[in-house]
Amino acid sequence: MITLTVNGKTVRAREGSPLLEAVRAAGVEIPTLCQHEALEPWGGCRLCLVDVTRPEWNGWAKMVVSCMYPAEEGLIVETHTERVVETRRVVLDLLLARCPETPLIQRLAREHGIEKTSYLPNPEPTDCILCGLCTRVCDHIGVFAISSVNRGAGREIAPPFHEAPPDCIGCLACAEVCPTSCIPYETSDARRTIWGKAFEMVRCPKCGKAHITKAQADFYAGRNGVPRSYFETCDACKRQEMARTFSKLSAGAVGGMETGKQGNRETGRP
């Protein structure tokens, strides 16, 4: 562990961990839009900018994105210097022009003193801020169904050729991580649709709940080499099953469970 200062407050952090963690540990709030604890940092939204300096830099400071800058011993972090706040404001002003009707952006902008964008509001308002969380979570799962396409002002998130994505398994992770909830989907016991692709649902053999798509069950089973039936049971029922097993174990009734026997022997429990 190393020690650094955030807005004058001393905090401890893992060396090399993202500075943002230390900032949050210090109880300081800074906005982020493209960061998610389950994913590698990306540095695209630029809202988590902070000034960092060291005593030996003689007053010189550099602006870095805290989601990616590695924590170092003795670093002095300032999260709300004039230029940091001003740059954050420009970014939010630009995002508000892009997404004039998006509540999250409106709120963040307002918190930074912007009621109306100083730029040309998007004539075709969108809720997508191009934070890349959806494509990154999709890549992380290993599906690679959607990606960002085109560059610059024409950048957008889309499935290949704007058609129903062949690789999509309908897991909804992209919609789940989207900070502005702008990926539409529908789900029912019978069917789920997302990205223009329809999925058949699998019902849990125990409770009957339609909790997963067939494509998901196939994908997980194929990737992990675990029988498909394992994924067909819903998480809630799996947990109940597990709880029952453990309670039986602790009651000493191990009832022919291989793993139970082994565990029993190793722990020396009766």
Added chain:
Amino acid sequence: MRIDSRERFDAAVSEALAGREGHETEILVCCGTGCLANGSQKVAEAFAEEVEKRGLKAGVGLFTKKTGCHGFCEKGPLVVLQPSGVLYTKVEPRHVPDILDKTVAKGELIPRLLYKDPSTKKPVERYAEVPFYKNQTRIAMRNIGKIDPADLGDALAHGAYAGLAKALFEMTPEQVIAEVERSGLRGRGGAGFVTARKWKAARKAKGERKFLLCNGDEGDPGAFKDRSIMEGDPHSVLEGMVIGAYAVGAHEGYIYVRDEYPLAVVHLSLAMEQARQAGILGRDILGTGFDFDIRISRGGGAFVCGESSALMRSLEGKTGEPRQKYVHATERGLFDCPTVLNNVETWADVGAIIQNGGAWFAAMGTDKSKGTKAFSLVGKVKNTGLIELPMGTTLRHIIYDIGGGILGDRPFKAVQTGGPSGGCLPESHLDDPVDYEKLTEAGSMMGSGGMIVMDDRTCMVDVARYFLRFLVEESCGKCVPCREGLKQMLVIYDDLVAGRGRPGDIERIERLSAGMQLGSLCELGKSAPNPVLSTLRYFRDEYLAHIEQKACPAGICRDLTAYEILESCEGCGVCLKACPAEAITGEKKALHVIHQGRCISCGACYEVCPTDAIRFFPKAELAPAAAASRGGAS
């Protein structure tokens, strides 16, 4: 023959030199991209054919070769005869028999093919006396135009790989780095990072695999120096890279070439193949046991892939987008291995530095910028082309002595350096010595050496808009300030040139620029406001005229400019023919008239009028009736 010792290397050079002794005259036909476009391939073929036909080869000792870019693209196709040094410009296949009969056989000159100095109007006989060449010092481009890039022997005869032999046979890697450090060489790609410092860091970095990269993704509008080096002397790049690899301890290298440079890929591949066969590249280089090989990777044409982290991602097979770097590439670069990335020109300098010593290189240039620098001189200048000069040369010397001044002797207005990341410098900076620091201080940058000269018929607001339009297309769009900022900046500029500018626009531009400079992820976004801020700094009046008077002082912005014909019109009818909108009428030898309702303000009439009888003025001054009729007509 595979070269596996110092003796064998010296023997190969002697052999290459001996092979040329039979040639009394060398005919060098420039086959750089500019001259090829002007038909030099046919000229080269005509020479080969005529020489063959006349059976001259044996008797007179003639030798024709196709070379890389001579640099003087303005006057191509170029032919240089050696050893006499006679330069012929704008040569066509039909001139070939004459050149052979008169100049080659009898030493007579052909006046109409000689270059004429525009200031003295006198023909210049020798290549070395042409002001365009006379004022240059060529290091990175030392062999371009002299050698046949497809012939390793020719390159060896011209001193190629002598620096490599010296490095491998006489120096330790540490000594090589020290020599480069002594030279003061800094990155020729634009940022000007000290080359030796990069190499040292990479040498020190831990890692089993280390990479050496060459950035040939030159994408600035108007820049073509790297292209000419790769096409005209690929060996200089390979030599520098092998020396660098030896110094750093790398065994794998990549040359990243933009896809728009097919000839560069052909020549580099050929040079690599020949170098491998000769034992200069690949396993056991020059018999020293050192291994290093290079692969070529062709970029997909994205400007942002010239940015180092985007280039590396592209090489990794991922989308060419930059990633935030808080760890230097020399520690964690390509595939997270220690990596040295240098520009084509930087690599081309290395061989000469090792061969002649760092002190020789450092003797040229300024305090902090040493050696020479290649520039692509383009725009409204008489002698466009490729030049290389000692650092510290003034802009005035470049534009007036080498460039020959402004086309049509119009007034100079600005010079744009450094491409879309650079800025526009006005007349008051013409006497600035060109080096990294001075250009940055003045609000521009060295960039990759593009130099675009502009005359008084240039609207600086429009120039800034041009670069914005380029960048809007080329921004990768990953980070908000660059993607959204450029889009919004362009909206403001579209308004300015259309007469929709509002008070406060300048402040909005400045505020947005600051946000982009501080907030953007990579150098593309951080430097994107440079064309905007430099024009604002030096030509604020023009911005104000656009906003307050709705006028374009240079008469370029069409929505703000009207044209009319003056009484002095002689009725020659040239403008009438040039007008694409049929907006001009008039009898022969009588005053012509522009019909405002049909005029599209393209300025074609103004450009062609031989008697300067057409003037432009702010459209806002047009009588309301005329303005209305224009509105009605359009």
